Amino acid sequence: xxxxxxxxxxxxxxxxxxxxxxxxxxxxxxxxxxxxxxxxxxxxxxxxxxxxxxxxxxxxxxxxxxxxxxxxxxxxxxxxxxxxxxxxxxxxxxxxxxxxxxxxxxxxxxxxxx
Amino acid sequence: xxxxxxxxxxxxxxxxxxxxxxxxxxxxxxxxxxxxxxxxxxxxxxxxxxxxxxxxxxxxxxxxxxxxxxxxxxxxxxxxxxxxxxxxxxxxxxxxxxxxxxxxxxxxxxxx
Numbered sequence: 001x002x003x004x005x006x007x008x009x010x011x012x013x014x015x016x017x018x019x020x021x022x023x024x025x026x027x028x029x030x031x032x033x034x035x036x037x038x039x040x041x042x043x044x045x046x047x048x049x050x051x052x053x054x055x056x057x058x059x060x061x062x063x064x065x066x067x068x069x070x071x072x073x074x075x076x077x078x079x080x081x082x083x084x085x086x087x088x089x090x091x092x093x094x095x096x097x098x099x100x101x102x103x104x105x106x107x108x109x110x111x112x113x114x
Numbered sequence: 115x116x117x118x119x120x121x122x123x124x125x126x127x128x129x130x131x132x133x134x135x136x137x138x139x140x141x142x143x144x145x146x147x148x149x150x151x152x153x154x155x156x157x158x159x160x161x162x163x164x165x166x167x168x169x170x171x172x173x174x175x176x177x178x179x180x181x182x183x184x185x186x187x188x189x190x191x192x193x194x195x196x197x198x199x200x201x202x203x204x205x206x207x208x209x210x211x212x213x214x215x216x217x218x219x220x221x222x223x224x225x226x
Contacts, residue, residue: 002156004156006156009154032213034213034214036217041219041220042219042220043118043204043206043217043218043219043220044157044204044215044217045217046214046215046216049213049214089156089157093213100145100208100212100213101147101159101162101172102157102159102215103156103159104149104156104157104158105156106154106155106156107156
């Protein structure tokens with residue numbers, strides 16, 4: 001049972017346009033959400049996060065939106081650049097527990113076309 | 115500033131062999147994690163540790179063992195390798211109160 005789902009395995013966008021990556025979750029205990037970016041042969045790197053008490057967080061070209069009622073979050077990249085081509089993972093963390101374990105989605109391969 | 119270092123980067127094992135995947139971090143992080151990533155799948159938690167001497171199972175611990183004798187090191191042991199353990203393994207660490215992880219570059223393991 002996947003608690004974090006990324007239903008689009010891939011997305012292609014023209015350079016300069018907006019990229020929108022989506023993520024759905026099922027666990028109501030999740031209270032913190034993160035996006036990671038992964039290049040081939042490298043480990044994931046942290047990109048941006050959002051707490052469940054907020055509905056938007058912005059960092060430069062990257063904005064994450066959270067819709068708690070729909071259990072949905074999205075990552076917007078504006079404008080998209082060829083260097084943004086990578087796999088993007090959505091991750092969620094639940095309150096409680098002895099460590100901040102993250103549950104990951106299956107990832108979306110973003111390709112930004114020049 | 116090395117961050118999280120994993121060795122080896124690649125390894126081919128025969129069925130039934132054993133090996134240890136090494137992970138070390140130099141950020142004095144209390145929390146360390148081992149994840150595996152199968153093709154088309156997200157990362158799944160194998161084991162984690164909240165500090166030296168303390169480890170606990172994650173979602174997919176069967177066939178693996180870990181130890182945490184120091185803050186810096188968190189090796190993952192595979193006993194009796196099976197083809198189902200063919201995967202990319204990532205070690206990660208995080209500091210107290212931090213949500214984000216720092217990941218190593220991964221170990222690609224093939225069991226034949």
